[in-house]
Amino acid sequence: xxxxxxxxxxxxxxxxxxxxxxxxxxxxxxxxxxxxxxxxxxxxxxxxxxxxxxxxxxxxxxxxxxxxxxxxxxxxxxxxxxxxxxxxxxxxxxxxxxxxxxxxxxxxxxxxxxxxxxxxxxxxxxxxxxxxxxxxxxxxxxxxxxxxxxxxxxxxxxxxxxxxxxxxxxxxxxxxxxxxxxxxxxxxxxxxxxxxxxxxxxxxxxxxxxxxxxxxxxxxxxxxxxxxxxxxxxxxxxxxxxxxxxxxxxxxxxxxxxxxxxxxxxxxxxxxxxxxxxxxxxxxxxxxxxxxxxxxxxxxxxxxxxxxxxxxxxxxxxxxxxxxxxxxxxxxxxxxxxxxxxxxxxxxxxxxxxxxxxxxxxxxxxxxxxxxxxxxxxxxxxxxxxxxxxx
Numbered sequence: 359x360x361x362x363x364x365x366x367x368x369x370x371x372x373x374x375x376x377x378x379x380x381x382x383x384x385x386x387x388x389x390x391x392x393x394x395x396x397x398x399x400x401x402x403x404x405x406x407x408x409x410x411x412x413x414x415x416x417x418x419x420x421x422x423x424x425x426x427x428x429x430x431x432x433x434x435x436x437x438x439x440x441x442x443x444x445x446x447x448x449x450x451x452x453x454x455x456x457x458x459x460x461x462x463x464x465x466x467x468x469x470x471x472x473x474x475x476x477x478x479x480x481x482x483x484x485x486x487x488x489x490x491x492x493x494x495x496x497x498x499x500x501x502x503x504x505x506x507x508x509x510x511x512x513x514x515x516x517x518x519x520x521x522x523x524x525x526x527x528x529x530x531x532x533x534x535x536x537x538x539x540x541x542x543x544x545x546x547x548x549x550x551x552x553x554x555x556x557x558x559x560x561x562x563x564x565x566x567x568x569x570x571x572x573x574x575x576x577x578x579x580x581x582x583x584x585x586x587x588x589x590x591x592x593x594x595x596x597x598x599x600x601x602x603x604x605x606x607x608x609x610x611x612x613x614x615x616x617x618x619x620x621x622x623x624x625x626x627x628x629x630x631x632x633x634x635x636x637x638x639x640x641x642x643x644x645x646x647x648x649x650x651x652x653x654x655x656x657x658x659x660x661x662x663x664x665x666x667x668x669x670x671x672x673x674x675x676x677x678x679x680x681x682x683x684x685x686x687x688x689x690x691x692x693x694x695x696x697x698x699x700x701x702x703x704x705x706x707x708x709x710x711x712x713x714x715x716x717x718x719x720x721x722x723x724x725x726x727x728x729x730x731x732x733x734x735x736x737x738x739x740x741x742x743x744x745x746x747x748x749x
Contacts, residue, residue, distance in 0.1 A: 360646045360676075362727060365620025369724050371469075374615045375477040383455045383470045388477060391453050395482045398449070406449040407487035407548065409541055410478060411437070412471065415457040416494025418522035418533045429457035431526070436492065439526050440534050444541060448487070460494025460501070460521075464621040465720070468504045472617050479515055488516040488544030490537070495521045495571055495579055498557060502566030504717035506555035506742050512613035513742075516547040519557045519566055523579055532560065532577040539563065539591050539598075546589070546598040552606050554588070554743075562587040567714045567744035583685075584711065584746045603747065616721050622647075625719045627712070628669055629654040636664035643672030650719050650733070651680045652712070659684065659697030659707065666696060670703045679730040680705040681737060683712050706734045714744040 361367075377385035395408070413419060415429035419436055433452030437445070444450070455471065475489050493501060502519045509517070520540040522533035540558040547554055557569040560578035568585035588601045626648045628639055643651065651673055655661050659682055673680045682705050692698045701707075708715050718737060726732035739745070 363620070363624060363647055363649070365618070366624065366649065366723050366727070368619050371473070371615075371617040371619065374473060374617050375480050377473065377477055380470050380473055381466050383474055387453060388474050391451060392478055392481045395451060395478070395484055395486070398484060406447060407545060408449045408451065408484060409487055409490055409544060410475075411450055411452045411490045411492065412474065413452065413454045413457070413492045414460070414463075414467070414471075414494070416460050416492065416498075416521050417524065418492055418494075418520075418526055418536075419457065420525045421527065422525070427525070429459060432457075436526055436533075436537075441538050444538060448541060448545075458494075460497040463494075463497045463501060465504065465618070465623065466621045468501050468508065469617050469619065471501075472505060472508045472615055475515075475517065476615055476617075486515060487548040488518060490540055490544060491517060491519045492537070493519050493521045495523065495559075495574075499566075499570045499580070499711070500713040500716070502555060502557045502569060503711065503713040503744070504720075506565070506567040507714065507717045507721055507744070508617055509555060509615050509742075510611075510613070511607065511609050511742060512611040513553045513555070513607060514613050516544050516553050517555045517566075518544050518563075519555070521559060521579070523575060523577060535577075536560070542596070542598045543589060546600055549597065550600060550606070552600070552604065554604070554607055556588060561590060561592045563589045563591075565743050567742055568711060568746070570711050570713065582711075584709065585743075607742070616724070618720050618724055623716055623720055624649040624723060625716055626651045627654055627716075628652070628665060630656055630661040630665050634662065634665060636662075636668035639665060640668040640672050643669060643676070643678070648676075649678060649723050651678055652708075652715055652719075653680065653682045653700070653705065654712065655682055655684050655697075657684055658694060659692070659700060660694050661696050661700060663696060663699070666699055666703070670700075670705070674704075677728060677730065679733045679737075681708045681715065681734075682706070683708050683710070683715055685712075706738060708737060709746060710744040718744065
């Protein structure tokens with residue numbers, strides 16, 4: 359196999375709180391927010407819980423000119439438009455990280471958010487009930503899943519991602535409700551001594567490691583094909599009731615985020631589809647930056663035989679691990695010949711969403727480099743809830 363790409367060889371950040379490692383977020387802004395938090399006392403909060411809100415852009419904060427939307431609003435402008443009762447119940451601190459259309463995000467943005475939250479948590483001398491990330495819908499599933507896996511099993515605080523299908527300035531929008539529901543979810547997780555990374559939109563909240571985007575217009579833009587929601591806001595419960603399967607994740611392990619470096623991933627996604635040329639896929643497998651392959655099956659592990667040959671032959675030649683992800687369910691039952699062939703040739707089924715699998719792979723490649731057996735074992739084992747209990 360060719361030499362490891364430099365970003366894999368460099369491993370994880372040795373000090374996840376080191377603000378000098380930020381590449382996109384202004385370190386001075388982060389330090390100023392920590393100073394603001396530490397200047398407060400319990401008496402000045404009047405019993406309000408502290409929530410740190412990080413803005414990244416997305417539709418929620420956009421303005422529209424000549425039919426084209428671009429991120430515009432900052433934290434203060436957004437929170438001037440929300441339910442005033444929230445600021446009576448919570449002490450809300452804001453940080454404008456960046457203003458972008460989330461389709462333009464790469465892994466550096468997630469890494470910077472992780473460094474920022476880790477630094478704030480370890481440097482603040484006051485209790486923080488959770489972090490709220492205002493995001494765009496296009497990459498929310500990928501960003502949220504990556505954050506959940508980066509933060510790992512010892513996470514001591516909760517993070518809620520939320521977004522909107524309509525800007526908060528629009529006459530009819532979902533932004534205000536989504537922000538409100540996300541904050542109340544953080545409060546419930548905090549009061550229940552739980553720590554999770556969750557995604558909140560519309561009528562439900564999901565583990566971020568399980569959520570995918572399913573709609574471009576509906577307020578219920580997210581779903582979780584493999585997991586149930588962690589709460590349902592249509593019941594109008596307060597405090598927000600959390601699903602019984604959600605157990606405290608504050609395990610007896612150190613909080614040690616695995617923040618990798620590099621803007622891009624090293625997994626080739628091959629989605630079996632009618633007419634996909636095997637020869638083209640074979641050339642892609644040969645790319646030296648590719649270190650793992652995920653086959654996105656039609657369902658039930660079914661893949662075109664020509665694609666199986668192109669992927670498995672190329673992977674064997676390079677010593678790459680190959681995995682299969684289904685878009686429709688978690689039950690990999692060998693009832694079709696192509697599914698049987700894939701297993702026989704060494705492919706490993708994964709019971710998780712594609713966004714979770716891609717992020718988890720980046721961690722696996724840095725933990726186990728070229729050890730395909732160890733990579734497969736790590737990828738198949740539940741880490742932060744990405745594998746559903748029934749899988």
